[in-house]
Amino acid sequence: MAKNVKKLTLANKLAKRGDLIKPTEIKSRPNRADNVRDIEDLVGVSAGAAGSSSSVFFSPVQTRKQRLLNGEAVKKTNIKMEPLSPARVAPKKFRKDDRMVTRVQMGSATVVICKVVPDAVDSPVRVDKIREEVEPQIKQEAPEDSPSFSEVQAPHPLWFNHLENIRIMRNSRTAPVDTMGCHRCADLKADSKTQRFQNLVALMLSSQTKDQTTYEAMNRLKDRGLTPLKVKEMPVTELENLLHPVSFYKNKAKYLKQTVEILTDKYGSDIPDNVKDLVALPGVGPKMAHICMAVAWNKITGIGVDVHVHRLSNRLGWVPKPTKEPEQTRVALEKWLPFSLWSEVNHLFVGFGQTICTPVKPNCGECLNKDICPSAHAETKEKRKKDR
Template identity: 50%
Template structure:
C-alpha cells in the first residue's frame, strides 16, 4: 500500500473516531443533564413535602383488617397525664378555660372567653388572667371596647405580649361583632378565624370554652411539643395545624375537647420545654423522649 493511501485511510479512521467520540460525548452529557434534572426534581419534591402533611399509611392487623394508626401506650400516657394533673393541681395557674365563670350574661361571657384567648398568644396564663380580671373590673363589653380610647385599652391589658397590636385587634373585633353578630361572637370556626388576631387554635378553643361545642383539637406550643415527645404523631409535623390534623386522625372525637387544657397543664407543671421532670413523670418508662427510664421495668414492659 502506498504511503498516500495509508495516510488517507488513517485520516478517515481518525475522522470516524472523532465523530464517534463527539456523539458519545453528547450522549453522556445528555444523560448527565437528565440525571441532574431528576435529582433536582426529587429535591424539589422533597422540599415541598416537608411543608405538607404526608399521607398516613394504614396499619394492618394480623387478621388483615385495616385499622387507623395509633401510637403505642397512648392510653397509658393519657391516664398518667390526668393522674399527674391531680397530683400537680397546686402548681397550675388559672387558664382561659376558667374565664367567664362568674359572668351570668352569656354574650358577655363568650366575649370574655374570646378576648382572653386573643390575649393569651405568646403570653403566660398568669398575665392573661390578670389582664382579663382588670377588664372585668372595668365592665368590659362590646360597647366598652368601642368607646374606650385604644391607648387606655392598651394600658389595661399591659403587659401581655404585643399588647398594642392586641388592643387594636380587640377594638376591630368588637366593631365586627357589633356590625355582624349583634354583639355576640361567631359560632363557627370559619367565622372566628376571620376575626382580627384569631387563629385556628383560638377558634377551636373558643368553640369549646364559649359555645361548649367540640369541633376540634386546639394545638398550641405545648400540645405541638409534647405530641412529638410522646410519639403521638404518625409523621413529623412542622406546624400546629399539621399537628392538629395528625392528632385528629386517631384520637377519639370525644377526647378532642379535653386534649388542650390537660396537655397544657402537663407542659406547665411537668413536661417543661427545657429540663422536663422526667424522673417524677408517671410516663418515664413509656415515653420515647424520657431521660429517666427505669431500665429493669422498661425491659419487662418490652
C-alpha cells in the same frame, strides 16, 4: 495450743476409756413419768465411782436422738398452737399431672386461677380480691363506652398508657391553667352573651402569654367593664395600658378594637357560633376558634393545639412524623385520636406541660411515662453522644 491440734470432746474422751461409767449423782427432771434417764441428766461424772443398784447405765456415746431411732416412743408435749400467716406456710408441691393451675390471659395481664383446697378457704389471699384489682385495669385499657379504642391505629402503640398516666399526674398536681385558664376568666355574674365575649377576649390575649399574666389583664378589663360597647368606646392607648404586660399587647389591642367593630355590626355584639367565622376575626387562629367553640358554645369542633399540645404530641410520638407547626399537629391528631377525647386532650396536656413536661429541662424523673416515652431523658442522651 497449736492450730492443727483438735480439741477432744467429752464423748471422744469417754469412748477412749472403754469402761462403763456409773453416775455418782442422778438428778431427775420434773414431770417425767418413767425412769428413763439421759446422759444430759448426769452431774459430776467420774470413772469408777460406785452407784446405786437401781442406777441406769448408758453407753458413753448414746444420746436421746439415737435411742428414739432405736424404738423408744415419742413423748407427747403440750405445744402452744398459733395460726400461721400465709407467708409462713410452705406451699404444697403438686405433680405435673395434677393440673391444679389454670392461666387465663385477660388483656395485658395473666391471671392464675387455682383450684380451692380446704386449707386455703380461710386464707386472706382470695381470687376474688385479686380479680377486683385486675378488672379495673383492663377496663382502663379498653373502656366499654369506647369500643373503638382497641381499633385505633395510633402512631405509638402505648398512647392510651400515656394518656392514663397523664390523667393520674394531673389529678395529683394543680397547674396554672386549672385556676387561671381562659375558661376561668369570664365574669360568672354577667349574661351569657357577655361571658362568650369575655371568653373570646381571654383567648386572644393568651397567645404566647402565661395564664397568670392573662388572668390579671382580664381582671383589669373587667373592672372597667368588659363588654363590646365598652371596648369600642375605650381609647387605644388606655386599652394598651390595661393589657400591658401581655405579649404583643399593642397588636392585641388593635385586633381587639377591630374585632369589636365586627361583632357589633355583624353579630349583634355576640360572637360567631362556627369556626369559619371565628377564624375570620382579626387575631383569632384555629386553636382559639376550636377552644372558643368548646368553652363558649359547648360544641366540640376540633382539638385546640397550642404550644404545649404541639410539644407533647411530638415528644410522646403521637404524630406519625415530627411536625413544625401546631396546625400540622392538630391535623395529625384528629386523624386517629378518638373524638371523645378531643375536648380533654387540650386541658390535660396544657397542665402537664406547665408542671412536668416543661419546654426546657422537663422533669422526666417525676413522670410516670419515663419508661415508655420516646423522648425521655433525650437531653441526657444527646450530652453522652457529644461527650464521646
